[in-house]
Amino acid sequence: MSDAQPAVAPGPACPEAALLEERLPGVVLDVASARGELRITVERERVVEALSLLRDDPALDYRFFSECLAVDYLDPSTGEPILGKRHRFEVVYNLYSVRDPATGRGTGRRVFVKVRVPGDDPTVPTVTGVYAGADFPEREVFDLFGIRFEGHPDLRRILMPDDWIGHPLRKDYPLGGERVQFADGTYGPAISDRVVQHAGESFHGLTGSEAEPAPGRPATPGL
């Protein structure tokens, strides 16, 4: 199939990895190029420096923060990550060097910067200081995977209710099991003990006061 992005040779021929290796020795853990897509794995502790470098380099000019996402590689049946990986999570930053036809700025290349995150210490430094657009996607990853972004200005749940327990996109979080309106007395297969009443939305007149309010609940008095 025709690849929309220019093919990139792995290793030192790739300018992104070469730049990172030159300015931040040892930060690049792996460079992979497959199907025309370039993926660079960097050290978790220095991801902020690495992304700043890619953004500020005038030749590479990765100005567009497309998004970031996480992948959980845990196989819940064995408790080990699949595909021979040693870390449970990967956070992927999707950066794009927008080509401006008017000024000729930008290369039109896309790079996926990855960091490996162990399951027993799911933290990553926030990149909101580099790209303001990391705000929502980092909150989404925190919400659905439980990966904490250290230094994020407003790390709250974004899609799930504020008082939800658990992180649904983790592989050990089973499908189903939420309390629904018409399943009286049955709370699904596995997580009934982890589901709390969602404040204010009970059909039984409960307000959720028996549930602990989430620590990050927004201060919106009178609402």
Add this chain to the structure above:
Amino acid sequence: MSETPAQPNWQAARSLGVQIDPIDESTMVVNMGPQHPATHGVLRLVIELDGETVVKCTPHMGYLHTGIEKTGEYQTYMKAVTITDRIDYLASHTNNLAYALAVERLLGVEPPPRGHYLRVVLSEVQRIASHLVWLGTHALDIGAMTVYFFAFREREKLLDLTEMMSGVRMMPSWIVPGGLRGDAPEGWFERVKAVMDELPRRLDDYETLLDQNPIWRLRTQGVGIVSVDDCLALGVSGPTLRASGLAHDLRKAAPYCRFEDFDFGVPTGKFGDVYDRYRVRMAEMRQSREIVKQAVERMPDGPVNVDNRKVVPPPRAELDSSMEAVIHHFKLWTEGFRPPVGEAYVPIEGPRGEIGFYIVSDGSGYPWRMHERPPTFMNLQALARMAEGRLLADLVAIIGSIDIVLGEIDR
């Protein structure tokens, strides 16, 4: 005549140990949504107001969260197509297309030319239909009700095209990995041409209705300005980015589906305000019409699907005579295909911006991770920047101009 009630003495109250709202005394917090008609769904905004000026605007999402990405991990690749429609229910063809392209990259297959061209027609028809919904609802928010009814009348004709092809108006799932579910029915291209011939006249009407209306211009010009640099750092793409002045369109920058074959322009704005976003989308509808007309005229003959029985089931007629065909059919609809281990992401230009599916395959028949890059989720981050410092009434115009779809934001 009684005296006007005195302002509460907050300092005195504090000294008495009374708990007071932790906001500034001169501002007021107002909740807008989730059931507000101008929030295009179930967006909730917590707005801090100083008089009528927006000081702070915080979006709260998740009311439409349906766990689509989690559900996708439990479907075979072919079945997962149907949930991609539901992410952005105004642009189902483009969602299907983004998903199909990512799976095809994993599989290493590419549809024949006719498949590409049909996908181009469908996705551009979808773009016009989606922009018409945006136009109607956006104008309605600002008080121009007539445009709403007219835009929905046109959109219905475009949805009829989808219905004629797939049998359903809004959730077709017609573009699938390997090609399309089927070719265009008899008379479809004539119908497309007829609708496209009528479109420019209608668009002129709507533009006249709005552009010659001083209220529309006053409420949109100079409102909700965002710069190119802010857009890029915030991940804002699509018409919102182009209205700020950067001619970035993935159909040009990283062509997919043979978009390089077509002659079309990339409309851009100058100031990045609500009015520019309106102009850009109106111009985009005309460009999409050009693409559709070119694609229909040059439509190649031949099959629409990949000629690979491991990906696309055999035609019905073959099942009567070939045991192999029966086996392939059975295997594909029970187990599905198994892409090799790897990751793929193919960005395309959706009606609202860059949309792509990040799919991780572990070599099984189910996607290990199926993530959609949601354009409006990222575009919504610009809302606070556009609205803060403006009047509350401007906020309604700004929300409409970003063209949000909550089904996609919440997924």
